[in-house]
Amino acid sequence: MKTDVFLEGGDVEAHTLLKMGVPGLDDILGGGLTPHRLYLLEGAPGAGKTTVAIQFLREGAARGEPVLYVTLSESQAELDGVARSHGWDMGGIEVREMLPAQDALEPDEQHTMFHPSEVELSETTLRILADVDVIKPTRVVFDSLSELRLLAGGSLRYRRQILALKQFFTGRQCTVLLLDDLTATQQDLQVQSIAHAVIRLEQLNPDYGAARRRLVVTKYRGREFRGGFHDYKIVRGGLQVFPRLVAAEHAAALKQTRIPSDLPALDELLGGGLEKGTSTLFVGAPGTGKSSVAVQFAIAAARRGECAALFIFDESINTLRTRCEGMGMDLGSYIDSGHIRVRQIDPAELSPGEFVHEIRIAVEEHGATVIVIDSLNGYLNAMPDERFLIAQLHELLTYLGQNGVATMLIGAQHGLIGMQMQTPVDASYLADAVVLLRYYEFEGEVRQAISVLKKRGGAHERTIRSFELTSSGVRVGQPLRNFRGILTGIPVPIDGVRSTS
Numbered sequence: 001m002k003t004d005v006f007l008e009g010g011d012v013e014a015h016t017l018l019k020m021g022v023p024g025l026d027d028i029l030g031g032g033l034t035p036h037r038l039y040l041l042e043g044a045p046g047a048g049k050t051t052v053a054i055q056f057l058r059e060g061a062a063r064g065e066p067v068l069y070v071t072l073s074e075s076q077a078e079l080d081g082v083a084r085s086h087g088w089d090m091g092g093i094e095v096r097e098m099l100p101a102q103d104a105l106e107p108d109e110q111h112t113m114f115h116p117s118e119v120e121l122s123e124t125t126l127r128i129l130a131d132v133d134v135i136k137p138t139r140v141v142f143d144s145l146s147e148l149r150l151l152a153g154g155s156l157r158y159r160r161q162i163l164a165l166k167q168f169f170t171g172r173q174c175t176v177l178l179l180d181d182l183t184a185t186q187q188d189l190q191v192q193s194i195a196h197a198v199i200r201l202e203q204l205n206p207d208y209g210a211a212r213r214r215l216v217v218t219k220y221r222g223r224e225f226r227g228g229f230h231d232y233k234i235v236r237g238g239l240q241v242f243p244r245l246v247a248a249e250h251a252a253a254l255k256q257t258r259i260p261s262d263l264p265a266l267d268e269l270l271g272g273g274l275e276k277g278t279s280t281l282f283v284g285a286p287g288t289g290k291s292s293v294a295v296q297f298a299i300a301a302a303r304r305g306e307c308a309a310l311f312i313f314d315e316s317i318n319t320l321r322t323r324c325e326g327m328g329m330d331l332g333s334y335i336d337s338g339h340i341r342v343r344q345i346d347p348a349e350l351s352p353g354e355f356v357h358e359i360r361i362a363v364e365e366h367g368a369t370v371i372v373i374d375s376l377n378g379y380l381n382a383m384p385d386e387r388f389l390i391a392q393l394h395e396l397l398t399y400l401g402q403n404g405v406a407t408m409l410i411g412a413q414h415g416l417i418g419m420q421m422q423t424p425v426d427a428s429y430l431a432d433a434v435v436l437l438r439y440y441e442f443e444g445e446v447r448q449a450i451s452v453l454k455k456r457g458g459a460h461e462r463t464i465r466s467f468e469l470t471s472s473g474v475r476v477g478q479p480l481r482n483f484r485g486i487l488t489g490i491p492v493p494i495d496g497v498r499s500t501s
Helices: 049-062 076-085 116-135 145-152 155-171 190-194 264-269 290-303 317-326 331-337 352-364 376-381 386-402
Strands: 003-008 011-016 038-043 067-071 093-097 139-143 175-180 197-204 212-220 230-235 238-242 279-284 307-312 340-344 368-374 406-412 433-442 445-455 464-470 473-479
Touching: 038 049, 038 155, 038 190, 049 067, 049 076, 049 093, 049 139, 049 175, 049 238, 067 076, 067 116, 076 093, 093 116, 116 155, 145 155, 145 175, 155 175, 155 190, 230 352, 238 352, 264 445, 264 473, 279 290, 279 386, 290 307, 290 317, 290 331, 290 340, 290 368, 290 406, 290 433, 290 473, 307 317, 307 352, 317 331, 317 340, 331 340, 340 352, 352 368, 352 386, 368 376, 376 386, 376 406, 386 406
Parallel strands: 038 175, 038 197, 067 093, 067 139, 139 175, 279 406, 279 433, 307 340, 307 368, 368 406
Antiparallel strands: 003 011, 197 212, 212 230, 230 238, 433 445, 445 464, 464 473
8 A cells, every 4th residue: 555645725644545456547546545535436337337346345355444335226136246247256345235125115105294305315324324333344335326316306405415424434434435327417516526536437339349438537636646538448357447658757768779670781771770769660552561671670679589569450460470481580489489479459349548558568567679560550440539649659659769669660551553642640750760662663563662761860871772572581672773763653764774683
């Protein structure tokens, strides 16, 4: 548990923050929850509120704390079912059901002199308070506010009831988590104004692919927290939260060194290789060899005993291995040894936040020095809105650069040959280096060329070199000095030269 300084009402008090029991959420909250406060967890049905609540109480029970789950909407059997679906048991968690009795449907049980809400609210409140005095819990979950709102019958009485509960629990050294399923017709700001912090869970349903879930902390009094939206998913074992990446938190001074490709001609073209801590965009038409050049750098890093990570959107791992074997590139053995890690990405199933989390694991846990993202087209499809792609990509590249990683991005252009080539998203200004691969037609053959258009890390060749994918690997030839108009796709020979070899 983490000790921090909490500032409220002008007094500085030392508090031990409470862990939520949800990986990633404590990081977003700046360490956890301030004890003895009232918190609001809101979200539509299916967003995962009950799962978070059980994780919160299980964390307390594991630390030997008495904990209480008060439910006005679900039975204990239903809660046990949720726990079993995650491989948990409810041991150590006291559950109190405040559901209407079965005989409440009998005509003789219907109240006539008083409105039902006046009687039921008082009875429910008294039962809750009595259980708290007996159990003396340090953590309490109240599920859910929609029932309490209906019992109160009016906004004034509802607010007073919440304030009374807040005072009652605070006086008994309880940390309370209120769940709200947002079934009210209008957004209810009553509890948000009373709560010490508000966490909102959202579920988005794109036109294609799995549902996306994200959370945001809209309020946390007296503490700094990580703002903005954070992706999460519900898996067996609870919520997995992926905090939004903030590159400024990972700034470090690095010595810039070059990494070679082990192909002398390619290294000459790049002015000695690529610099660690920089990003390189390989752009060109499909099939020009962009992925193969990036894999060449990954294999060169593996030969040096370093780790490389490939995140591929557009082809399967088996296809990649087979293709590399056909070119004599020993990718498979390095995958088997763990020096090269390949992760196949399904953009319909993986959220952008989880994708960034996977890259962070490769860098921070496996020590990857080369990262390949193949391709930006697939990455774009994983994003719900192109406006946010560039912002997130900029943050990701900054983070990788600060960690000394050589990042390689693959960008497939629309079209095959000529000057009318288009990219789905312009990321060239973000990259430190841009390598262009092009087809051109000559003497009835379709050939390939490679050139470096931009390189911030130092000097590089301005030439356009011949390029081939052969059975013995990637081959970079001599500069094509006897032609003009190669980038147009239809070059013109100079001085009557009729061959490119």
